[in-house]
Amino acid sequence: xxxxxxxxxxxxxxxxxxxxxxxxxxxxxxxxxxxxxxxxxxxxxxxxxxxxxxxxxxxxxxxxxxxxxxxxxxxxxxxxxxxxxxxxxxxxxxxxxxxxxxxxxxxxxxxxxxxxxxxxxxxxxxxxxxxxxxxxxxxxxxxxxxxxxxxxxxxxxxxxxxxxxxxxxxxxxxxxxxxxxxxxxxxxxxxxxxxxxxxxxxxxxxxxxxxxxxxxxxxxxxxxxx
Amino acid sequence: xxxxxxxxxxxxxxxxxxxxxxxxxxxxxxxxxxxxxxxxxxxxxxxxxxxxxxxxxxxxxxxxxxxxxxxxxxxxxxxxxxxxxxxxxxxxxxxxxxxxxxxxxxxxxxxxxxxxxxxxxxxxxxxxxxxxxxxxxxxxxxxxxxxxxxxxxxxxxxxxxxxxxxxxxxxxxxxxxxxxxxxxxxxxxxxxxxxxxxxxxxxxxxxxxxxxxxxxxxxxxxxxxxxxxxxxxxxxxxxxxxxxxxxxxxxxxxxxxxxxxxxxxxxxxxxxxxxxxxxxxxxxxxxxxxxxxxxxxxxxxxxxxxxxxxxxxxxxxxxxxxxxxxxxxxx
Amino acid sequence: xxxxxxxxxxxxxxxxxxxxxxxxxxxxxxxxxxxxxxxxxxxxxxxxxxxxxxxxxxxxxxxxxxxxxxxxxxxxxxxxxxxxxxxxxxxxxxxxxxxxxxxxxxxxxxxxxxxxxxxxxxxxxxxxxxxxxxxxxxxxxxxxxxxxxxxxxxxxxxxxxxxxxxxxxxxxxxxxxxxxxxxxxxxxxxxxxxxxxxxxxxxxxxxxxxxxxxxxxxxxxxxxxxxxxxxxxxxxxxxxxxxxxxxxxxxxxxxxxxxxxxxxxxxxxxxxxxxxxxxxxxxxxxxxxxxxxxxxxxxxxxxxxxxxxxxxxxxxxxxxxxxxxxxxxxxxxxxxxxxxxxxxxxxxxxxxxxxxxxxxxxxxxxxxxxxxxxx
Ligand SMILES: Nc1ncnc2c1ncn2[C@@H]1O[C@H](COP(=O)(O)OP(=O)(O)OP(=O)(O)O)[C@@H](O)[C@H]1O
Ligand SMILES: [Mg+2]
Numbered sequence: 006x007x008x009x010x011x012x013x014x015x016x017x018x019x020x021x022x023x024x025x026x027x028x029x030x031x032x033x034x035x036x037x038x039x040x041x042x043x044x045x046x047x048x049x050x051x052x053x054x055x056x057x058x059x060x061x062x063x064x065x066x067x068x069x070x071x072x073x074x075x076x077x078x079x080x081x082x083x084x085x086x087x088x089x090x091x092x093x094x095x096x097x098x099x100x101x102x103x104x105x106x107x108x109x110x111x112x113x114x115x116x117x118x119x120x121x122x123x124x125x126x127x128x129x130x131x132x133x134x135x136x137x138x139x140x141x142x143x144x145x146x147x148x149x150x151x152x153x154x155x156x157x158x159x160x161x162x163x164x165x166x167x168x169x170x171x172x173x174x175x176x177x178x179x180x181x182x183x184x185x186x187x188x189x190x191x192x193x194x195x196x197x198x199x200x201x202x203x204x205x206x207x208x209x210x211x212x213x214x215x216x217x218x219x220x221x222x223x224x225x226x227x228x229x230x231x
Numbered sequence: 232x233x234x235x236x237x238x239x240x241x242x243x244x245x246x247x248x249x250x251x252x253x254x255x256x257x258x259x260x261x262x263x264x265x266x267x268x269x270x271x272x273x274x275x276x277x278x279x280x281x282x283x284x285x286x287x288x289x290x291x292x293x294x295x296x297x298x299x300x301x302x303x304x305x306x307x308x309x310x311x312x313x314x315x316x317x318x319x320x321x322x323x324x325x326x327x328x329x330x331x332x333x334x335x336x337x338x339x340x341x342x343x344x345x346x347x348x349x350x351x352x353x354x355x356x357x358x359x360x361x362x363x364x365x366x367x368x369x370x371x372x373x374x375x376x377x378x379x380x381x382x383x384x385x386x387x388x389x390x391x392x393x394x395x396x397x398x399x400x401x402x403x404x405x406x407x408x409x410x411x412x413x414x415x416x417x418x419x420x421x422x423x424x425x426x427x428x429x430x431x432x433x434x435x436x437x438x439x440x441x442x443x444x445x446x447x448x449x450x451x452x453x454x455x456x457x458x459x460x461x462x463x464x465x466x467x468x469x470x471x472x473x474x475x476x477x478x479x480x481x482x483x484x485x486x487x488x489x490x491x492x493x494x495x496x497x498x499x500x501x502x503x504x505x506x507x508x509x510x511x512x513x514x515x516x517x518x519x520x521x522x523x524x525x526x527x528x529x530x531x532x533x534x535x536x537x538x539x540x541x542x543x544x545x546x547x548x549x550x551x552x553x554x555x556x557x558x559x560x561x562x
Numbered sequence: 563x564x565x566x567x568x569x570x571x572x573x574x575x576x577x578x579x580x581x582x583x584x585x586x587x588x589x590x591x592x593x594x595x596x597x598x599x600x601x602x603x604x605x606x607x608x609x610x611x612x613x614x615x616x617x618x619x620x621x622x623x624x625x626x627x628x629x630x631x632x633x634x635x636x637x638x639x640x641x642x643x644x645x646x647x648x649x650x651x652x653x654x655x656x657x658x659x660x661x662x663x664x665x666x667x668x669x670x671x672x673x674x675x676x677x678x679x680x681x682x683x684x685x686x687x688x689x690x691x692x693x694x695x696x697x698x699x700x701x702x703x704x705x706x707x708x709x710x711x712x713x714x715x716x717x718x719x720x721x722x723x724x725x726x727x728x729x730x731x732x733x734x735x736x737x738x739x740x741x742x743x744x745x746x747x748x749x750x751x752x753x754x755x756x757x758x759x760x761x762x763x764x765x766x767x768x769x770x771x772x773x774x775x776x777x778x779x780x781x782x783x784x785x786x787x788x789x790x791x792x793x794x795x796x797x798x799x800x801x802x803x804x805x806x807x808x809x810x811x812x813x814x815x816x817x818x819x820x821x822x823x824x825x826x827x828x829x830x831x832x833x834x835x836x837x838x839x840x841x842x843x844x845x846x847x848x849x850x851x852x853x854x855x856x857x858x859x860x861x862x863x864x865x866x867x868x869x870x871x872x873x874x875x876x877x878x879x880x881x882x883x884x885x886x887x888x889x890x891x892x893x894x895x896x897x898x899x900x901x902x903x904x905x906x907x908x909x910x911x912x913x914x915x916x917x918x919x920x921x922x923x924x925x926x927x928x929x930x931x932x933x934x935x936x937x
Contacts, residue, residue, distance in 0.1 A: 088839075250917070305905070
């Protein structure tokens with residue numbers, strides 16, 4: 006569903022600290038499948054996710070989403086795409102402190118036209134599916150790491166996105182929680198969603214639910230993926 | 232110089248508007264010079280973000296401009312007690328040579344500002360900034376007008392001296408005087424009322440047509456502008472006398488006073504809003520040529536037309552109510 | 563409807579995020595409200611003084627003629643009245659008696675005027691006199707006459723307070739008592755009241771009087787009204803100029819608050835952008851934030867100012883703006899509510915507040931959406 010053609014991303018171009026984070030990457034993300042970006046620290050995984058998730062524009066090259074070019078769209082359209090097509094699970098989770106679990110889940114739905122009652126109902130349903138219903142009204146800073154991550158996943162799903170993007174989702178989890186996370190990934194795939202995960206955790210990229218692994222090294226695709 | 236609180240408020244608003252317009256025009260000029268939609272550079276991203284700043288600045292500036300037109304009328308009205316011969320804003324504006332030019336410039340700026348906001352809105356709906364050049368070139372023209380307005384206001388405030396003897400609506404808007412407004416004012420009641428009905432009927436019909444079909448935008452714009460002038464002339468000719476219940480009193484400003492329930496504010500507010508919406512439908516016509524706007528502009532034109540029909544309709548009802556409740560019978 | 567729903571949700575979110583930062587926003591609202599309070603108090607007070615004055619002058623005669631000697635106000639002989647009466651356009655001329663009386667007991671200056679309709683030996687007094695001398699109807703008020711003897715007056719009436727300034731220090735006696743009390747010679751009056759029938763001719767008549775009786779000074783009421791208006795406008799204008807400094811200080815404070823977002827606030831906006839909020843959504847949220855803050859401060863500031871001026875008698879700066887005689891400690895401005903003043907206050911505070919926060923708010927709203935991926 007997402008296609009990158011000859012994409013290059015250069016940070017701080019024509020300045021002293023210029024840095025080429027991605028170099029001529031061409032790659033297609035299969036629909037309704039789990040794709041893992043694998044590579045050492047600094048290899049450009051997060052950068053690639055931001056380009057695929059319509060958060061940033063490439064310096065050159067093109068990004069296509071379901072056949073439509075989104076490379077040079079104005080930011081306000083990119084925001085719309087982000088909101089309706091993607092759900093994000095961040096490495097640091099990035100829940101808003103001081104708000105309850107449920108309020109955090111609803112945030113991506115605020116700028117949509119859905120009615121308040123319907124998004125609230127959906128938020129509670131998602132929290133129930135993630136087994137954190139009982140902490141619905143708890144402030145997020147009082148949740149455990151595993152609970153917080155499941156709240157973050159519920160937030161990613163609130164707008165019923167086609168694709169879910171996760172950056173190092175297991176970095177702060179122990180083995181048991183990491184395996185639980187991969188079960189949730191399997192369930193999301195079952196629901197027909199496309200998953201894109203950046204990780205160098207074997208529990209992730211060696212999991213049987215993974216359909217494709219893209220090895221990155223120094224901003225380039227290292228070898229043919231399986 | 233009169234240090235009246237309202238005058239200070241007006242000066243503050245005017246300076247803020249001028250500063251915002253100047254800032255917006257400056258940013259617009261930079262954007263025009265370095266704009267390159269094909270580049271993936273960070274500079275282009277920065278420029279695109281600045282367009283949102285320009286839009287925000289001007290939305291505020293132009294909203295303020297609209298409000299300050301009414302503040303201006305109100306302040307001019309409340310200053311009347313300080314001038315020999317002034318009974319309302321008409322006399323105060325007449326107390327300095329810059330009074331009436333300032334009022335006319337302000338009215339023109341409000342219409343211009345409203346049109347610009349409509350074009351800006353159309354531009355933000357498309358994915359490729361199709362109107363960016365047209366938009367910012369117009370802005371470079373409009374900014375000096377807003378700055379000129381601030382300058383005129385400062386001159387006006389500076390030139391106002393208590394004890395200046397001025398003449399007011401009684402002589403300015405009566406048939407006995409030789410002034411230009413004086414000659415324009417007392418259009419005979421009956422013909423003017425007929426012109427009013429024809430003009431409003433035409434603009435409502437054109438508005439309805441554009442609302443339903445998204446066609447005839449230019450006609451609607453022209454008729455809206457015509458209706459603007461006709462309604463102003465009608466206020467001078469017979470709406471005013473009906474409200475004052477005095478066939479000889481033609482003032483367009485006394486309507487703003489408490490005695491007449493501040494009826495002038497909704498009256499003029501509706502008139503300006505209706506005119507801007509009607510003109511919007513026509514101003515958008517050239518934008519239809521842009522491929523990315525072809526599908527968007529008709530919808531916007533229809534919204535503009537719908538707004539103009541509703542607003543002119545309300546204006547008509549308001550005037551009809553004023554005539555119906557008046558004890559005066561002219562026609 | 564969907565649009566309204568969206569606005570409501572953004573407003574909800576804004577409210578909860580404002581409440582999460584009570585300290586910072588509370589300080590802002592407090593300073594904001596204080597600024598509005600000062601400004602509104604001055605405007606309300608100035609306007610109510612102006613109205614008081616115009617109530618006084620509304621009852622004043624349209625043309626008064628005084629005689630001047632060596633640049634000072636002198637008694638005017640009755641013969642002058644006849645001369646004025648012969649001017650064309652003059653309908654009637656009435657000699658008037660009035661003066662001031664310094665009361666050593668209360669240390670105040672009273673204004674004594676006369677009326678033919680009273681009975682000799684009685685007096686009508688203003689509410690200020692009644693309260694400083696603790697008098698009620700039928701009490702006896704002894705006053706020291708010019709010749710040193712004491713005259714006794716029976717209080718026949720305490721004047722009602724339609725306008726406190728106008729009547730607080732007033733005493734009304736008969737012309738005969740007045741002449742006896744001040745030992746004023748017969749055939750003279752304090753000044754003349756001229757009635758012209760047509761108020762528009764007042765200035766023409768005044769000119770003729772000045773020519774025919776060169777040692778007199780004709781005073782036209784309209785003239786006084788305009789001077790009052792100009793003086794009040796100027797006074798409150800000057801106070802406003804001083805207040806402008808307060809407003810500017812507040813604006814710098816507000817600008818600083820809007821610019822210096824905490825790391826936490828920046829991170830929050832970054833999260834919103836990352837999960838799909840557009841710059842315009844953040845701007846809208848910030849717009850609601852500004853609206854909530856402004857409305858709260860505005861309501862609090864103006865309500866406090868209203869209470870201060872009209873209920874507490876503008877106790878904070880009464881001495882600065884007024885400066886009348888000591889009789890007025892009980893001056894209660896008549897409450898007036900003028901929409902124009904509310905609009906003026908809005909334009910002098912909220913509008914500049916918006917203006918200084920536009921750019922910082924835009925800066926905050928254009929945080930890179932991918933920034934949170936790297937924290
Ligand atoms: N805004 C930026 N400015 C300059 N350099 C940047 C910026 N963002 C990322 N980089 C650099 O680009 C390179 C790739 O970064 P990226 O975050 O994509 O790596 P990563 O594979 O996700 O690493 P990690 O596993 O540590 O998260 C890094 O060397 C990083 O320092
Ligand atoms: Mg990373």
